[in-house]
Amino acid sequence: MNENIFTTVCPGCSIACGMYVREKDDGTINIDWRKDAIVNAGKLCRFGVRLSENLKNATSxxxxxxxxxxxxxxxxxxxxxxxxxxxxxxxxxxxxxxxxxxxxxxxxxxxxxxMGAFTAIPEECHPTMGVGIPLDAIESAKKIVLFIDPYEQYPLLVRRILAAKKNGATVTAVGWKTVSLADDNKTIDPANYESELALDSNSVIIAELNPSTDPERVMVLLNLAKASGAAIMFMKPFVNAVGCDLASKKTEQxxxxxxxxxxxxxxxxxxxxxxxxxxxxxxxxxxxxxxxxxxxxxxxxxxxxxxxxxxxxxxxxxxxxxxxxxxxxxxxxxxxxxxxxxxxxxx
Ligand code: SF4
Structure with missing residues (x-):
């Protein structure tokens, strides 16, 4: 049976891990690891590995x-x-x-x-809300603050965070649930983020922006990053959310x-x-x-x-x-x- 090989990305989230999809004549697919993929060096999470089970083609x-x-x-x-x-x-x-x-x-x-938050938040903040930081920058951070659970939401971030820990970073998870790779799991009143987290320009904040995200929460995190000099990255649940937001940004949403x-x-x-x-x-x-x-x-x-x-x-x-x-x-x-x-x- 003939096979076509597509060089593509996993559609599971905005990390967009590189992969090969091998498609047979009968439409069945298999996933292959793209070791030269700059984003993920061939690694995939469970969703990506099982993509063939997760994709069911639509019918007109x-x-x-x-x-x-x-x-x-x-x-x-x-x-x-x-x-x-x-x-x-x-x-x-x-x-x-x-x-x-x-x-x-x-x-x-x-x-x-x-993404309603873009409409509610001043335009000068949009570049920071839209495009994140290079994933490599997470590995060289000295302090990482998580407002997400990377295991559940963005699994390939876990490798980056573990690499940062090996390089001496401390990891704090802020939120309602315990994140096992964090050195510290905390519930903090947003009014005290700045004093309790003590971030600086060697710190990275990782949060999420999705259609249900409260714009006020986004503003709090943007202000935290601005006041401390920390880098901030808003992960998105959709593979090309950044590209589509950039294309639509001049329009009233x-x-x-x-x-x-x-x-x-x-x-x-x-x-x-x-x-x-x-x-x-x-x-x-x-x-x-x-x-x-x-x-x-x-x-x-x-x-x-x-x-x-x-x-x-x-x-x-x-x-x-x-x-x-x-x-x-x-x-x-x-x-x-x-x-x-x-x-x-x-x-
Ligand atoms: S982290 Fe998982 S779901 Fe997200 S793009 Fe990579 S393989 Fe896909």
Whole structure:
């Protein structure tokens, strides 16, 4: 059986670990380690290793019936009218995101990445919120403060943090749960972060920015970094969240909560989601399902079968990320090129 080998990244999170995907003629895939990948030197977490089990390809559908890709596109073309709302949180390439931006623009709309904190926080902070620091910088830090659980959320960070510890760094985890690699696990009143953490320019703060992140919390951490001179990195749950945010940054964005509220009050009737499953992403599944049920048209453009493809009026099934042409920008701000050539979602 013939095999195609794609040089790509894991779609699991914004670290965007490099990998090879070997795809056989029958569509089955195997993962191979890319030892020359600058981000992860060939290492993968459990999600990446088991990617073939985690990926279920989407099928093009109209009103629940399987259709050809071209028929789904034609039907969607008629359904996407002026006033439609567009979402792409960053699970696709920059090229596909920008193609959706062009479509949205032709309908007098923008593509929302759903990161409400960007709208609520002054623009001068956006570069720090968007692009992080090189992962190597974590290894040379003298003090690391975690506002995430790297084991659960960003497993390949664990290697970097352990390397830093070997180099003499101390690690403090701040939050509600114990992080076993931390030297110290603390619950601290945000008003006392500065005095209790005693950070300086050799320190690194690692936090997360996702569609549900409270902007006030982001501001507290940005101020902590500014006051102490520490570097700060906001990890994102979506592989190309940084690239898509950079592409959309000059446009007026709505948070996902705002979009759900506008669906509920009837001002949004048509929603187009590009590789963005709101049922999975948002914390209250019931509320999201109820809101999506009120739409006249829910159009989902995606490579992956998931909860939202079961409730969409139209599903346009694109190729998986590893086959797509284009670039992904990871949490460090590193542009990573995909070897795939598919332009399904772009054309
Ligand atoms: S750390 Fe993230 S990008 Fe890397 S293999 Fe795991 S899920 Fe994929």
């Amino acid at each position: 559908k109209v009103d629940g019936n399987e259709v050809e890709f071209s028929d789904a596109v034609t039907t969607a073309g008629k359904a996407i009218t002026d006033g439609a709302t567009f979402i792409s949180v960053g699970n696709t390439t920059c090229a596909e995101h920008v193609a959706l931006m062009k479509l949205a623009e032709s309908k007098g709309a923008v593509v929302n990445t759903g 709505k948070s996902l909560d705002q979009i759900i509220s506008e669906i509920n009050d009837g001002s949004i009737k048509t929603l187009v989601c590009l590789d963005s499953d709101l049922i999975e992403i948002m914390p209250d599944e019931t509320t999201v399902r109820e809101a999506l049920g009120k739409l006249d048209n829910l159009i989902v453009i995606t490579s992956r079968a998931s909860a939202i493809t079961n409730v969409a009026n139209i599903v346009i099934a694109t190729e998986p990320l590893y086959k797509k042409a284009g670039t992904i920008v990871n949490a460090e701000g590193r542009a990573l090129h995909n070897s795939g050539e598919s332009t399904d979602g772009i054309d």
